[in-house]
Amino acid sequence: MADLDDAGLARAAAEGQPGAAGAVWDRYGAQVHGLLRRVLGPGGDVEDHVQETFLHFFREVKKLRDPAALRPFLLGIAVRVARSALRRRRFRRWFSITDSGVLPDGPAEGVDEGAREAVARLYALLDTLDDRARLLFVLRHVEGLELAETAQASGMSLATAKRHLAKVTARVRAMAERDPLLAAYIAPAEERGDGAEERGDGVEERSDG
Incomplete structure (x- = not known):
């Protein structure tokens, strides 16, 4: 599964092939987690929202018309989950700023x-x-x-x-x-x-x- 491109992986997930779920998680789990953490802030509920995102993904992946669009499809689900969470609570964002202007994960160690x-x-x-x-x-x-x-x-x-x-x-x-x-x-x-x-x-x- 790890050798499949996104289109192949999306098809495998839609067909429920063994190993497809784990392969999607391995490829995009960290990015989904990072997106939700940066938008919602750190906390135990981030893990819950990550799980919710992937549950929705595996229920909805058969609706994906363009299998090559696996990543934006998955991140779109994460956005929906985040919007729902934002409606329920105010939150703090955790960014750290580098001298390049990039806003990565944070707060980072050693930030002045x-x-x-x-x-x-x-x-x-x-x-x-x-x-x-x-x-x-x-x-x-x-x-x-x-x-x-x-x-x-x-x-x-x-x-x-x-x-x-x-x-x-x-x-x-x-x-x-x-x-x-x-x-x-x-x-x-x-x-x-x-x-x-x-x-x-x-x-x-x-x-x-």
């Missing part, structure tokens, strides 16, 4: 006090976004999904995802650049290869405070 303060300020900044914008930001800029994968995982058309991503990226960047501490840790979009292909509008602001 300036970075920790920048993280706290970034939490406050991201709290101004609605759930959809926050999830898009995590999928694109934390998980590093391609635009097409981000759109599919979010259940949006590519054009809609581009518009929403453009607005949330510009908003986060503009607010960060007005804060000297954040600006020192978040690299300009040009250095990260973002922005030009994502220009547009349409992300809504959070209305629940």
Whole structure:
């Protein structure tokens, strides 16, 4: 199973072949866990949400029209699970910021006090976004999904995802650049290869405070 490409693995999972479930877990379990942890914050319920994601996946994989799209299909289910969890509780995000502007897993060992303060300020900044914008930001800029994968995982058309991503990226960047501490840790979009292909509008602001 480990030698199968995503299309072959998706077909094997849909057919219930022995070993397919374990192979999907081995290939994407860590990414699903990381996505949910970064969006929801650390805690015992993250493991529950990971299990919920995979349970839904194995129930729904027969509906997958393009077997090669296994990853965005699975991450799309994780997004649905995360949205459901976000409706039930407010949460803290755990990012650590590197000097390249990447937002990886965190908080990392050895992060200096300036970075920790920048993280706290970034939490406050991201709290101004609605759930959809926050999830898009995590999928694109934390998980590093391609635009097409981000759109599919979010259940949006590519054009809609581009518009929403453009607005949330510009908003986060503009607010960060007005804060000297954040600006020192978040690299300009040009250095990260973002922005030009994502220009547009349409992300809504959070209305629940």
